[in-house]
Amino acid sequence: MRPLVVDAPTAALAGSGPRPVVPVAPAGRRLAGADAAFAAIEEAGPTAVVLARPAGSAPGAEHLGALARLLRVPCVRVPADVNAAAWVLAAACHPEFGDDDLVRRLEVLAGVAVAGGTGLPALRPRVLARWAGCVWRPCGRCSAGGGLRGAACGRCGASAMGVAA
Numbered sequence: 497m498r499p500l501v502v503d504a505p506t507a508a509l510a511g512s513g514p515r516p517v518v519p520v521a522p523a524g525r526r527l528a529g530a531d532a533a534f535a536a537i538e539e540a541g542p543t544a545v546v547l548a549r550p551a552g553s554a555p556g557a558e559h560l561g562a563l564a565r566l567l568r569v570p571c572v573r574v575p576a577d578v579n580a581a582a583w584v585l586a587a588a589c590h591p592e593f594g595d596d597d598l599v600r601r602l603e604v605l606a607g608v609a610v611a612g613g614t615g616l617p618a619l620r621p622r623v624l625a626r627w628a629g630c631v632w633r634p635c636g637r638c639s640a641g642g643g644l645r646g647a648a649c650g651r652c653g654a655s656a657m658g659v660a661a
């Protein structure tokens with residue numbers, strides 16, 4: 497399965513599943529900041545997908561998104577709230593959540609997590625995974641990204657996908 501790269505606090509909350517998760521080493525470890533984010537993306541390998549919270553919401557979060565774009569690694573914007581971000585990660589780590597259309601389905605989940613706040617839907621993982629694959633819509637601004645209709649683009653962050661960011 498394609499590995500996911502995410503900040504350490506989000507990874508710690510999400511638990512584990514069959515999908516490999518590479519957390520960015522917290523500050524104070526051997527590497528810090530951009531070096532730690534780079535090492536995590538490198539460790540995850542060429543099929544990695546980065547889940548990036550907004551700059552300032554997690555240690556090194558600003559480096560993770562910027563490096564992913566620089567290294568041409570798919571990067572999905574997840575909510576600043578660590579619980580909402582962990583919900584996206586946990587759903588993607590469930591055995592029912594395969595690699596088909598992984599990035600698009602992550603973009604939808606990120607939109608659900610933002611829109612749902614703390615009242616996230618308690619759908620079964622199999623249902624959630626299938627649904628996320630069906631409702632993805634392309635973004636009117638960046639064209640490559642997209643997500644949930646009415647939510648921000650999972651790739652470029654355009655609000656309501658193309659309507660005034």
Ligand SMILES: [Zn+2]
Nearest residue numbers: 635638649652
């Ligand atoms: Zn976009």
